[in-house]
Amino acid sequence: MPDQPITHLRHVDIAVQDYDKQVAFYEQQWGLTKVGSDGDVTYFAAEGSPEQYVVRVRRSQDKRLDLVSFGAADRAAVDGLATRLATDGVKLVSEPDTLQTPGGGYGFRFFDVEGRTIEISTEVAARTHRRIEEREDIPVRLSHVVLNSPEPERMMAFYEKYLDFRLSDTNVHPQLGGIMWFLRCNPQHHSMAIARCPHVSLHHASFEMRGLEEYMRGSGRLMRDGIHKVWGPGRHRAGDNTFTYFHDPNGNTMEYTTELETLDEDTWHPHLYSTEDPETSDVWGTSNPMNDFVSREMFNDPDRGLFIAPPV
Template sequence: MSNRNEFGITHLRHVDLAVPDYDTQRSFYKDTWGLTETGTDGDLSYLATEGSPEQYVIRLRKAAEKRLDLISFGAEDDAAVDALAARLAAAGVTIVAAPDQLQTAGGGYGFRFFDVDGRTIEISSGVQTRRHRAVEEGEAIPVRISHAVMNSDDINRTREFYETHLGFKLTDSLWGQHMGEMMHFMRCNDWHHSLALAKGPHTSVHHVSFEMRGLDEYMRGTGRVMRAGIRKVWGPGRHMAGNNTFSYFLDPSGNTMEYTTELERLETDQWHPSVYDIADPMTQDQWGTADPMSELIAKESFNDKDRGVFVAPPV
């Protein structure tokens, strides 16, 4: 069985955020969310998960305006990076940084481009790994970055871009009678999704998700963040699509962050995508422990209109 991406994309590496409240955000991710700061470089902070070999999973950049700087995905090797860059350029996709040695933590070889909504996407190979460890029983810190969900005002156009140009596959979708298709779950490996596209009023970050060791660690982490006074958006509960648990919180800049665990891994290439009706309460939360999904909850993750659309980050 293989769910290998046809263009050599392997996994989600990291999500980079620009924030005006830099010191507050650093404190939140280190002291409350459970990430490890592996280094700083001027106004940059690199934050890793203890259970992952990635150099970092969140990069914070001090900036006057909040924005998504970029989303980074790994590639099999340098040849895959070069081939994908050439393919995208030939298709008229705007390349904002040609394949070259990367200058951020861990180095590597990669390039950057704008997706159809104007997000900066990085594809890289050969990034140095870091010493990591097994997260222990009862240790309520993230093991790895799980997935990133992005808002788009045309999720079918965005889905087609990622399918056509990056080889992502549709796993499942959410649908509502009055709103039509609400979310597409996309995969580049055997995880149910590494990227998802949510219907929103504008391009922005919907949420970034972090995998916990198990259910007990997931609940302990959820409780710790609640006790710290961080605003909880939704959860705890368990979704139908992906079968994963969820607890959503707002970071100090208003970006939604999620603790999750037990995200489904696909066991066959012949996956048949399902369309789940959001009117069915089991779709949103199989446990029935979270508040029912409502327009007010949904709006929490619309986020601010991204100031970085079609503007490459400075670093």
């Protein structure tokens, strides 16, 4: 198995109760492209990304995170990960096989330590994509996903042990200790982060914009449209990326970002950033202040799908 079997984040799949509003939001306001639908499941691509889709939305009575999908280096990496997980008693949802989702490929699914469904895949066909132009304020690609956890240290240990994620930085609260851990699977500062939260849920999914101009135009457009802004615009210290967070129609948090830091993995050493320093949350000081109210808005509803595989 390769030294770094996981290559990147592919897509984030959610189930929602108000399906029609969610589909309209992604297509008409967030700037994604609908690439397939059967009426109860819709796939959305980012115009600048070779991934077949970056978000899947499913109609459901229960709001949940259906799954998070990561790319693997090759079939040996897929098979090696499946064997490693199964040998240690991690529950596999499916064995490595040909995938039936758009783009095909080879992969499997399993439950992580808190019951989320995770997919690992390789050989998925690339989608025809294009260069995003100047001042075009739509997402280029899916940047990263952040997961809420009541036991974040346990979560981090699981992803480090089984999927070989590496710690980039940690945000630390003076009373609570660690509150957010930034994990990478490639030189990008983080493809996933884990946030301390009272329950298991999706914290947010983040979408990369072309640059600062496009990021600000997109943020402003959504604010003018009356989309509920949770926090931003600003720039984080960990990852050095910009941020504006919004609530989608079902109360999930979605982020526009750009300029996420690329690391030299041979020389990088993780930092501890204290939340007592206001620049940890926002280097620029341009966003609304991070406080308990803003933090709670990102707690989301408790996930209703733990240790239950999605039907698709």
